[in-house]
Amino acid sequence: MTAGDRYLKRLNDGRRVWLNGEIVPDLPSHPAFRGTVRSVAGILDLQDDPVTSRELTFTTNTGARANLAYLIPTEKEDIFRRSRSYRIWSDATFGVMSRVSGFYRAQLTGWYINRELIRSEQPHFPEKLARYYTHLRDNDLLITAAGHDPQIDRTKLASELGELYTALRIVRETEDGIVVRGAKMIATGGPYMDEIMVSPHSKKTQEEQRYAVMFAISPSHPGVHLICRESFASDNQEDHPLSSRYDEMDAVLVFDDALIPWERVFIKDDPDAIWKIRSDQLVSALSLHENIARLVSKLEFVAAVGTELAASIGITKFAHVQEKLAELYFQLESVQALLLSAEHRSKLHPLGVWVPEMQPILTAKNLGNRYYPRALEILQQLSGAGMLQVPSTLAELNGPLGPQLQNVYRGADRNAEDRVKLLKLAWELTGSGLGARHELYERFYAGDPVRTYAGQYVEYDKQPLLDKVGKRIG
Template sequence: MGARQRYLSRRNDGRSVWLNGQVVHDLIGHPAFAGTIDTIGKLLDLQDDPHVGPSLTFRSPDTGQPVNLAYLVPRSREELLQKQTAYDIWSERTFGMMSRLSDYSRSLLTGWYASRHVLGGGDGQFAEKIERYYRESRDQEWFSTTALHDPQVDRSKRSSQFDDPYTHLRIVRETEDGIVVRGAKMIATGAPYVDELLVYPYHRRPQSEERYATMFAIPAATPGVHIVCRESFASAEREDHPLSSRFDEMDAVVVFDDALIPWERVFIKDDPDAIWAVRQDPVAVALSQQPTVVRLLHKLEFVAAIGHEMAATIGAQHYLHVQEKLGELIVQVETVRALLLAAHEQAKPNPSGVWLPAVEPLTTARNLGSRFYPRAIEILQQIGAGGFMQVPSSLAERNGPLGPFLEKYYRGAEADADTRVKLFKLAWDLIGSPLASRHELYERFYSGDPVRTYASQYLGYEKQALTDAVWALAKANGRGEGSV
């Protein structure tokens, strides 16, 4: 059985996925999910391709079977580049439009596994549990996503300040079999499609809220777990909506209605400090940021390519102000590419021999991405302008009674009407569709509040290397000393 078949065989497993007030019993056949599942299936087919598969997989040391490279603990610069190449292939095939293909969560898990002996709570079982879970996840090739954030009920209150203490996810009771939890987590992107949910608090908890400081992993089909989806942005019309028909990952709130989490799946319990150490683990941070920046690069390349083709199609590429905007898109691409290269060139092994990309360039790229992407979409809007309205309601109309008129009035400077309309429909799906709005929102906030992430980079930066030279010059002033 190939990778695609193994993945599909696990989808209709009785999970409680809610859309439009109803439980979806057939994910594979449902129009809201079928296109994305098909896309994932095609990506998994690449792992079985004799030409591409070796660039996406490595041999499991336990089974000898090929498994996804996201699970590889890199022990050399070459292995780190192997992982990046694998991320490149999937991101290129999806134009950077799918952010939760499990490379992020798998990389987190791989980092925790590599750091397992220095992480965990007071019971001392973290290393054993996370190793067992990592090996099982790797060899079964589970798809996974994270559910980390508390629902936005009242952001001025701490979790313990609500009248209902289970507004945010917390432990209800402990049993012989495990813990029982109640509450909710958002935003679990890709939750309907995955095998596993990794659950823990994203923000640091005070010691007084230890019941909210728990880390665990569960199958998506766990009884008492409900995956509540937002409105679907998927489309069945592939010609008219080439992105929405393939790449709607779906975002969801995960509701826990007294769900039992077995003890072997409870990695940390009632320990805010241990949870925060996991969140800040340098290995997990570095390995998980690598695929996110690779994806960002391919997404910006996609936008730049569409911008260039739009301008050429309508004969606008000769105008200086359009060239300036297209140049800005190229600057975005090359900036992120340079930061990714810098992260690899500055890579080095940690004390345990795990090779890690340099985090500072990756963090810089992620922070820039929250501003680059909205600006890139704005540039496409400015280049296309009213041309986005100069499209028929469907491509099928080109074969109807008005076909000759469409061919005459909808053509471009360097393209016939069919080509121009297809390009502009693709561009509209990227900038103006419901999926497009979701992606702009995602790129602004997926790394967190941009104000906090920029401030965090400042606070964590080694600033003395910058300021030493300034003070050396300032103190030398008047004594005839200086750097020149």
């Protein structure tokens, strides 16, 4: 049985995934999930492929083969090994599936490396985290996370909303664990992941201690419901090349007095400890490294589509078109250069691991939430109304009006079928429900852009700049 087969088998474990008001009885066969989970299974099978296995996996101290996102980078070359692995996984989905290639596995690895950071505050954290990391690593499990509170009244703390069924909180403790109630947003990929890490993504106050809890569950955990957004998936791969294979479902987790065993409870009633481990620079650098590798794949894909769009209608000779295409290339090369800079400037951490340089990674991340929406705008400008003038299905090119349509839809350098396929692909990226979701995702997945930019200002080492000015005017 291949890694992909094992993954598909794991999905029918009684998880309560709600879509259109009903529980999905069989994820691998359901139209809203079938294409996506098969894509995930196909990517997992790359780990068994003799050609790609060495680039994607390593042998652990227990003798298991594990994904390179779980590798402890004790050598500088390990940073490049991890990067190559991320690119293979990201390229397999053109960068449009963000929770498969390893962001949260890399984050978990960072927590494992720096697990002693909060021992004084949370004595059991290191051992629990180590066991959890080893379990996921050796069983090749996929993990996502949910950490945002429901957006009800953002002028109030979660604790000020009363005893409504709102933000996740601890309602009582037992000998077996904690009982939690409420909801967490947004578990991207949650319906078809193996594990979900639950913890606040923003700092909680001391008044919100019962909301300051960090634990892990499987999607089938008793008392947990996954409420899906509307599906953007399609059964028609010919007319919907992306949404038929890569609709990365988002879900809200609702906890109905769910009992979380103590072994899975990493931190409770400690806002400062959670924030300390979540904002640790080592953890951020290792996990965001994957994020930027995926962004390179995505920008590369958009640049390729833009280049083909221009060529298909013979407009590449115009200066204003060349300017727009060059902007796509600038985006790609800038982010790729920042990724390489972060890798080559990696430093040896006092814990004995190599860590990518943080500032290039932060810069690439912050540029990404502006670059990607602009890249989609360029695709729209290059196509004009072309994306809206394609036939409803590709099959019409071979229907009763086929001979006429073959002439109407042909391009400057390609036949009608190839041009319609390209336009449908471009529409998936820029105008479809899937495309709109991705634009929103790239804008906000890392948080409020205003805060992330301000955060980079706060963390940036400004003293060398001030020293240079001081030498000139001093």
